[in-house]
Amino acid sequence: QVQLQESGPGLVKPSGTLSLTCAVSGASMISTYWWSWVRQPPGKGLEWIGEVYHTESTNYNPSLKSRVTISLDKSNNLFSLKLNSVTAADTAVYYCARVPPFDPWGQGILVTVSS
Amino acid sequence: QSALTQPASVSGSLGQSITISCTGTSNDVGGYNYVSWYQQYPGKAPKVIMHDVSHRPSGVSDRFSGSKSGNTASLTISGLQAEDEAHYHCMSYTSSSRRVFGGGTKLTVL
Numbered sequence: 001q002v003q004l005q006e007s008g009p010g011l012v013k014p015s016g017t018l019s020l021t022c023a024v025s026g027a028s029m030i031s032t033y034w035w036s037w038v039r040q041p042p043g044k045g046l047e048w049i050g051e052v053y054h055t056e057s058t059n060y061n062p063s064l065k066s067r068v069t070i071s072l073d074k075s076n077n078l079f080s081l082k083l084n085s086v087t088a089a090d091t092a093v094y095y096c097a098r099v100p101p102f103d104p105w106g107q108g109i110l111v112t113v114s115s
Numbered sequence: 116q117s118a119l120t121q122p123a124s125v126s127g128s129l130g131q132s133i134t135i136s137c138t139g140t141s142n143d144v145g146g147y148n149y150v151s152w153y154q155q156y157p158g159k160a161p162k163v164i165m166h167d168v169s170h171r172p173s174g175v176s177d178r179f180s181g182s183k184s185g186n187t188a189s190l191t192i193s194g195l196q197a198e199d200e201a202h203y204h205c206m207s208y209t210s211s212s213r214r215v216f217g218g219g220t221k222l223t224v225l
Contacts, residue, residue, distance in 0.1 A: 036214070045118065045219035046161065046204050059212050099214070101151040101166035102206065108160050
């Protein structure tokens, strides 16, 4: 059974960098799947952030591309998200997921941007 | 990229059928059979209930069905049950090798 688990700080200061990690268990990251990050601001819909393949190829949401980096660590079966220059608008629950389709999902982690 | 368009809310009575639409463009919904649907309960992670337009994952009730016509995909839930009350999100692959979600629809079962 494939499981994903997000981890990282729940509070980030404005203008700082949001850094999250997703640990993958029950499956190798070297497969035909992409590994993706999605976020959901409080009370709002889902927003695709981007994804990484085991070849380290990446795709990003154009609206976030200038601030986002997604990378993977195949030896430790995890992938990471870095979002820089954060503002209050980046406050959201951040999910990691295997794609396609988006399944399974991690449980999500709430990240608040506040001083 | 713009989010796919979904109605903010739909409602239906127990036992009835409802349909949730998801409208995009020829660069996403209309161009690929890679539309998926997700059910989300409050405080929980989304769960896939339909992929590749009309394929239902193992374990998902056959009361859920998916279809697509042109740039609009649809999720139909028949025989509404109280447990179907949730948010539903559509997602499509796009021509730029990206993915885009809809704004989400809140389903209320009356």
